[in-house]
Amino acid sequence: MNPVSTVRAAARTSLLDDFSLEMTGKDVPKLEEARDTIPQGTRINVTFLGNEDLELRLAAARAVKRLGFVPVPHISARRLGSRGDFERFLAGLRADGTSDSVFLVGGDPAVPEGPYADSLSLIDTGLLQEYGVQDVGITGYPEGHPAIDAGALWSALRDKHTALAAQPLQGGIITQFGFDVDPVLAWVEEVRSQGVALPIRIGVPGPAGIKRLMTYASRFGVGTSASVVRKYGFSLTNLMGTAGPDRFLRALDAAHDPDRHGELKIHFYTFGGLSATSEWAARFRKDSAA
Template identity: 65%
Template structure:
């Protein structure tokens, strides 16, 4: 485009093919936002303790019906039995022709059934049997509050290897953050360790500052005054809102395909699907 700087071109390229996240209860929000979301966008559907199987399956079916790609989450420790897992996978295959899933350990400290973590769920071999071809797994550029870094790296490598042995394509989706530095360091280390799977960097959609800080505390995300000021909000104005403009601009400017590999964005919408989709459309057009 005439007059477009390389920096803006990099931002637009990074934004292409972004994915979104919703809960099972967000179907009305998705319907409202649908006109602002590019057709074929991947939409992740969380696996929360206060939602049931029919609600999760209905959400996946709604994503499909609206012209997007459903990526249901499967929480290993929340599953009570293998039967429950197979019932969920079977319903997803039948109702929404799901070929993508995101596997996560889940919040419960003790598993409710036979799967102690996402690696155990992958190891069951059931995903591919029910038509799943692409499997998302978690990445933690800033570490995990309950798991040390050595263990995080070992498990990530084991999950990638287990998926590839089953001819399933891994994609890594990272926890969101406000600081580009640990993201770039983590990406470089990932590639040095021989993992070449595509990565989606987790980014918060535009939201209230208090809401962003609450989620940051919950997930162990660094939110010091210096970091959030660089991101674009102030701890002295908790009633304001903040978007990921600066974060994405800096990430786009500093990404190097040779060091960091294939990278896209994943938006944590925090209940604001329409706000996030409209922000992304405006940002890409700016």
């Protein structure tokens, strides 16, 4: 391998250093199966779904910790019925030693089920620090949000950044997943130009069926034009196969400029495929280093 190739391979390998994963509360058996292919200390986000209860969420965070990983429980603002619900969740996390890191989302309900309309309102309560939270993740939307206009998204990002600094709490951003590197890096540049210096993890779908990827992409407003998905490596006319993020990560590596974008890491949306995603990441790292 020539020196230039060695540099590119090293860059691709480092892009997957300290990647994070996502699971649901019901995915604990899948995490057990995948444990040997996931590096110890990996951050694993545990989603906050409407059809799961408090004990299931707490048990999932405990399992992540027990298996040697770092639990990052999600807290969905609009799904909290009361301040008491919020405190019970935080108290449970603290009691289990799983409250260090959380990830805040607004949540899907169009009408909040309680007093919290968005993740900023959770930060503003001051309860996160009170219950031992040290690191708070927030969302980023390089391709926008189907129900929120761009101006509101930028305002919310700046406000959350300011609120975290005022607490003070450490923070980071995880983006929605996408199939096109260009809008992702353009968004990252804009984030930096607005003075938001939080670490950013780029959301990437793990290997999954193309039909399933299209379903999630439609739900979250991700661009799926023929030209975009062709860049990613699959065709809208053939939805029966599977696709992985190989092309996306190589394109991200090639276009990433640390001086403009800062340090970037990867967050995998596994869609239930913890083993498939972790095995894919191990193969990609090995092939890139070869």
